[in-house]
Amino acid sequence: MIDTAFLVTAFVTLFVVIDPIGLTPLFIALTQGASRRRAIGIRACVIGFAILAAFTVFGEAVLGFVGISMPAFRVAGGALLFLTALDMLFERRTKRRAGQVEEEDEAPDPSVFPLAIPLIAGPGAIASVILLAGQKPGVLGLALVIGMVAAVLFLALLFFLLSGYLERALGKTGINVTTRLLGMLLAALSVQFILDGLREFGFAGGA
Numbered sequence: 001m002i003d004t005a006f007l008v009t010a011f012v013t014l015f016v017v018i019d020p021i022g023l024t025p026l027f028i029a030l031t032q033g034a035s036r037r038r039a040i041g042i043r044a045c046v047i048g049f050a051i052l053a054a055f056t057v058f059g060e061a062v063l064g065f066v067g068i069s070m071p072a073f074r075v076a077g078g079a080l081l082f083l084t085a086l087d088m089l090f091e092r093r094t095k096r097r098a099g100q101v102e103e104e105d106e107a108p109d110p111s112v113f114p115l116a117i118p119l120i121a122g123p124g125a126i127a128s129v130i131l132l133a134g135q136k137p138g139v140l141g142l143a144l145v146i147g148m149v150a151a152v153l154f155l156a157l158l159f160f161l162l163s164g165y166l167e168r169a170l171g172k173t174g175i176n177v178t179t180r181l182l183g184m185l186l187a188a189l190s191v192q193f194i195l196d197g198l199r200e201f202g203f204a205g206g207a
Helices: 004-018 020-030 037-058 060-065 070-089 092-098 101-106 111-120 123-135 139-161 163-201
Strands: none
Touching (some): 004 020, 004 123, 020 111, 020 139, 037 111, 037 139, 037 163, 060 070, 070 123, 070 163, 123 139, 123 163, 139 163
């Protein structure tokens, strides 16, 4: 019998951690000027789902197999996210695209990094699916967690597909301002990831 309370808990947890609503402005900033925005959004969600489903099934064994702890994964994810924040703050991505107008097919694709990893399937989301799977062991529990991952990412994809309307509403100036602000938020988020990882290692004191 399906545990409704567990379904609600799993959905709310994953929705808050992945935050499809908060990802939408980031998606707009990361895909600004891209001609295949829809494909990028679909690819990011599919890759993110595959990663989270794998961690749901295999859990900590995936990281343990290659000798990586969750704190180390948090620190690495934070460092990578910080690099993306710097690009957004100093418009390095915009300058790179300007020089690649004639080589659009070779332009960097943000669907894998940073959209799928670490914005969708980040340390928080990975830790969440591992913990949720542990709360309800067995095939049914795994199926329920994977189903909730699919539901949350389907909502994220809907927001991504509607992002063009939001971009037109903001305009070029609004997008530039939003990109800079989100770059600051991403920088702060990345530092928080790193501090969380260091705290779990015992290198930083908790508040």
